[in-house]
Amino acid sequence: MTLTLNVNGKSSTVTVSDGGMPLLWVLRDLLGLTGTKYGCGIEVCGACTVLVDGQPERSCDFDVSSAVGRKIVTIEGLSTNRSHPAQQAWIANQVPQCGYCQSGMLMAVAGAMNAGQHGANIMGEVNNLCVCGTYGRIKSACAKL
Amino acid sequence: MQIQTLEQPSRRGFLGAASGLTLGFFLPEIGRVSELQAAPATSTVNTWLSIGSDETITLTVGSSEMGQGSFSGLAQILAEDLMVDYGKVVTVQGGPTLAAVAPIGSAINTVGSSVVRTNFWKMRDAAAGAREMLVQAAMNLAGDAVRTNYSVSNGVITHVSDGKTWTYGSVAAAAAKLTPPAAAPLVPDSQFRLIGKTMPRFDIPNKVNGSAIYGLDVRLPNMVYAVIRHCPSLGGTLAKTPTAPSGHTVVPTKVIPLTARGLEAVGNVNAVAVVGAHTWDAWQAARGLNLSWTLPSNAASLNTAQFVADAQALAAKATPYAAGATNGPGTLYTVEGDATVASAAISGSAKTVDATYTLPYVAHACMEVLNCTVDYVPGVKCEVYAPTQSAKSVLSLITTLIPSLQPS
Ligand code: FES
Numbered sequence: 001m002t003l004t005l006n007v008n009g010k011s012s013t014v015t016v017s018d019g020g021m022p023l024l025w026v027l028r029d030l031l032g033l034t035g036t037k038y039g040c041g042i043e044v045c046g047a048c049t050v051l052v053d054g055q056p057e058r059s060c061d062f063d064v065s066s067a068v069g070r071k072i073v074t075i076e077g078l079s080t081n082r083s084h085p086a087q088q089a090w091i092a093n094q095v096p097q098c099g100y101c102q103s104g105m106l107m108a109v110a111g112a113m114n115a116g117q118h119g120a121n122i123m124g125e126v127n128n129l130c131v132c133g134t135y136g137r138i139k140s141a142c143a144k145l
Numbered sequence: 146m147q148i149q150t151l152e153q154p155s156r157r158g159f160l161g162a163a164s165g166l167t168l169g170f171f172l173p174e175i176g177r178v179s180e181l182q183a184a185p186a187t188s189t190v191n192t193w194l195s196i197g198s199d200e201t202i203t204l205t206v207g208s209s210e211m212g213q214g215s216f217s218g219l220a221q222i223l224a225e226d227l228m229v230d231y232g233k234v235v236t237v238q239g240g241p242t243l244a245a246v247a248p249i250g251s252a253i254n255t256v257g258s259s260v261v262r263t264n265f266w267k268m269r270d271a272a273a274g275a276r277e278m279l280v281q282a283a284m285n286l287a288g289d290a291v292r293t294n295y296s297v298s299n300g301v302i303t304h305v306s307d308g309k310t311w312t313y314g315s316v317a318a319a320a321a322k323l324t325p326p327a328a329a330p331l332v333p334d335s336q337f338r339l340i341g342k343t344m345p346r347f348d349i350p351n352k353v354n355g356s357a358i359y360g361l362d363v364r365l366p367n368m369v370y371a372v373i374r375h376c377p378s379l380g381g382t383l384a385k386t387p388t389a390p391s392g393h394t395v396v397p398t399k400v401i402p403l404t405a406r407g408l409e410a411v412g413n414v415n416a417v418a419v420v421g422a423h424t425w426d427a428w429q430a431a432r433g434l435n436l437s438w439t440l441p442s443n444a445a446s447l448n449t450a451q452f453v454a455d456a457q458a459l460a461a462k463a464t465p466y467a468a469g470a471t472n473g474p475g476t477l478y479t480v481e482g483d484a485t486v487a488s489a490a491i492s493g494s495a496k497t498v499d500a501t502y503t504l505p506y507v508a509h510a511c512m513e514v515l516n517c518t519v520d521y522v523p524g525v526k527c528e529v530y531a532p533t534q535s536a537k538s539v540l541s542l543i544t545t546l547i548p549s550l551q552p553s
């Protein structure tokens with residue numbers, strides 16, 4: 001089946017054999033948007049987090065068919081120039097280590113901000129994993145958001 | 146290519162390059178001081194510094210950056226004694242090939258938090274030596290032999306009284322023809338601009354917008370994706386090659402012969418790779434396979450509870466570690482110190498606490514799942530993209546797997 005998706009403000013057409021294909025693999029393998037990461041595939045780690053109509057969703061378990069007609073934003077579309085306040089805070093606090101979790105982390109933080117959360121409350125909404133253990137810096141980065 | 150021994154005992158050598166100045170450094174081998182007098186061999190170079198006529202400063206290192214900040218740290222150390230802006234230094238990882246393992250002689254690995262620790266002084270010595278060669282080149286152009294007439298700041302050499310300036314790039318080619326100084330002075334601690342300071346890491350910006358490319362992100366034209374289904378038990382083998390679902394290729398995967406790494410018998414097929422058009426496609430096909438395995442006779446006891454019980458039984462009767470002994474598998478490692486002292490202290494204590502701690506097998510699990518991308522055209526090329534902290538080991542492994550691969 002051919003589906004039309006709105007990804008990062010652009011309309012993209014993809015052909016999939018199964019509407020149950022997770023959005024993660026559509027983004028990564030069909031659309032080449034590799035900024036969204038695969039960590040576990042079972043909604044545990046959060047590396048695959050994207051925004052769907054402004055809300056964070058784990059794309060590894062989000063059927064592509066459910067994404068039709070909704071606004072999908074990936075890390076590549078969070079801003080064009082690293083200007084999202086969370087990206088700025090991440091740079092200022094030198095948050096990433098290996099960085100593999102950070103696309104998802106930033107999208108989860110952006111989602112919490114969309115939901116009206118600020119400062120320390122943002123972390124209450126984010127349960128993504130960072131194996132490098134950058135939580136201390138994430139906390140500092142979120143403090144002023 | 147001519148390498149000169151620069152300074153003892155740091156055993157570093159410099160190499161002239163046509164378009165600018167290129168230096169190679171040599172890692173001193175700790176404990177082999179007697180060999181330091183020998184002329185350094187090219188094969189021991191593991192780090193290159195190039196100063197281009199276009200003012201570029203490139204540091205090519207034989208280690209990997211995994212986000213621990215080594216590349217930025219090395220640039221920081223280098224920039225201090227080279228007297229350039231930190232932001233001017235571009236640090237790159239040497240790309241090894243079978244024909245030219247670059248940087249030569251280097252493992253391109255990162256282990257034991259050693260990159261900055263082992264390179265600190267070499268980096269400083271080399272940077273200071275390069276700086277003095279560049280200053281000497283400017284002095285030669287000016288026909289002046291008095292070093293104190295010159296100052297350096299941000300990669301620009303200035304004649305302090307007449308104000309004439311030379312950029313590093315403009316004298317790099319001339320500097321490459323000079324003999325490296327025996328001992329270039331290092332920047333005194335009191336004048337540090339960079340060492341000991343917290344500097345922004347180079348790798349951060351690309352890690353906040355999804356542009357950093359990880360192993361799993363490599364995309365090549367016409368690539369296909371494979372997923373692996375492993376035998377559910379160590380030591381098991383595939384009983385029968387399954388039929389490929391239509392549109393997919395099923396590849397029985399061979400065990401890589403790794404010595405002393407488990408129960409697998411060399412050559413046994415213990416996994417199946419399924420190749421598809423994209424990850425999900427291959428994944429679905431792999432899940433749908435009806436695989437039959439021949440499990441080892443001890444399969445039922447290969448579980449965490451049994452491992453813990455076995456380990457505890459072993460701990461109760463194992464041979465204690467002995468300095469200088471073979472200390473093979475099953476050795477009991479205890480806290481540092483003499484076991485008799487420890488037992489005397491325990492028996493003399495008013496209160497003793499007895500506790501058993503066990504750790505699960507989770508160490509070194511990384512967020513990025515293990516993966517690699519291979520562009521293999523038999524007889525033409527074999528390029529491997531892998532998230533690894535030891536690129537040269539990957540090369541050796543590949544030659545073991547595909548012995549016909551020859552350096553081109
Ligand atoms: S990959 Fe989606 S939560 Fe881990």
Ligand code: FES
Binds near residue numbers: 098101132133
């Ligand atoms: S930065 Fe490495 S997993 Fe979070």
